[in-house]
Amino acid sequence: MKRFFHPMALTANLPRRRFVQGLAVGGALLGLSPRITAAWAAERAQATTGTAPVLSGTEFDLTLEETRVNFTGAPRIATVANGSLPAPTLRWREGDSVTLRVTNRLAEMTSIHWHGIILPYEMDGVPGISFPGIAPGETFVYRFKVQQTGTYWYHAHSLHEQTGLYGAIIIEPAQGESVHAERDYVVQLSDWTDSDPITLLKNLKKQSDYYNFNQPTAVDFLRDVSEQGFTAARTKRQMWNQMRMNPTDLSDISAYTYTYLMNGVTPSGNWMGLFKAGERVRLRFINAGTASFFDVRIPGLKLNVVATDGQNIEPVVVDEFRIGAGETYDVIVTPGDAAYIKRSGSP
Numbered sequence: 001m002k003r004f005f006h007p008m009a010l011t012a013n014l015p016r017r018r019f020v021q022g023l024a025v026g027g028a029l030l031g032l033s034p035r036i037t038a039a040w041a042a043e044r045a046q047a048t049t050g051t052a053p054v055l056s057g058t059e060f061d062l063t064l065e066e067t068r069v070n071f072t073g074a075p076r077i078a079t080v081a082n083g084s085l086p087a088p089t090l091r092w093r094e095g096d097s098v099t100l101r102v103t104n105r106l107a108e109m110t111s112i113h114w115h116g117i118i119l120p121y122e123m124d125g126v127p128g129i130s131f132p133g134i135a136p137g138e139t140f141v142y143r144f145k146v147q148q149t150g151t152y153w154y155h156a157h158s159l160h161e162q163t164g165l166y167g168a169i170i171i172e173p174a175q176g177e178s179v180h181a182e183r184d185y186v187v188q189l190s191d192w193t194d195s196d197p198i199t200l201l202k203n204l205k206k207q208s209d210y211y212n213f214n215q216p217t218a219v220d221f222l223r224d225v226s227e228q229g230f231t232a233a234r235t236k237r238q239m240w241n242q243m244r245m246n247p248t249d250l251s252d253i254s255a256y257t258y259t260y261l262m263n264g265v266t267p268s269g270n271w272m273g274l275f276k277a278g279e280r281v282r283l284r285f286i287n288a289g290t291a292s293f294f295d296v297r298i299p300g301l302k303l304n305v306v307a308t309d310g311q312n313i314e315p316v317v318v319d320e321f322r323i324g325a326g327e328t329y330d331v332i333v334t335p336g337d338a339a340y341i342k343r344s345g346s347p
């Protein structure tokens, strides 16, 4: 199993947050992608990455457009909301009616879906149910009453999600937070690819293990024979063959293709959250990845899981948890006077 570690430094008492910008975009723009030309780049801003801006209240405007990003040293096109990747964090209040005006400045149809939010179906934002999507140039107005509390997220209900359209939703309870914390951070995990998502999808449709480079080999079979005996090894292989499955099929797409992001920052960018020793820090983990699981742990810290998918739960203390695509986990940590590196391995 290949593990990919994504460090997040939770560092005590640093004067400011530091973000590492993507590599500067220069003349190398030309020729790397057929759609990225000097003229294209001149018209578009670089996306703001790192901790997303927070929008709160009852009226929201989100503008969806293409921007430039550079996570790997190669300039690419991202689809973002209000110029930022991740999209702005939306803070709502239970009981409020919210209005969200979403304007599509992309060249293609798109949509925004409010993941896990209880609302009238016309406001759900899944194309093909109540509307065809938001056409280029069009503004769709979502309006609904907020009837729940907790950590959720929103995303494009199309391949624009893979290219950056996702953001956090935090809903405050009408009577105030029941979970006490001195600090509150969104930790949004996602997977970025420099490849065109349509190409990835096409490859997976043709061959589901296209990106699996750990196929069982004759050497593995011989090892099984020496460890378990011939009959057991053959039975095991037959079982997998009958199911037409593969014991190494953990993720359709792996770190070979993906660069994993935490709050829009690559592992080398080191997203950082500040705290004072002894504070209760609430970390709202959101898996905004398109096709990745993450195993989350912060060596040296117990993770007190207090909510999942927006629902408060009987708190559970763990050393590590696994978060699937679309899930959210709220975790309380009480760090001491040290720096902590969060590790999230994608299996």
Ligand SMILES: [Cu+2]
Pocket (backbone or CB within 6 Å): 113, 114, 115, 116, 155, 326
């Ligand atoms: Cu969703």
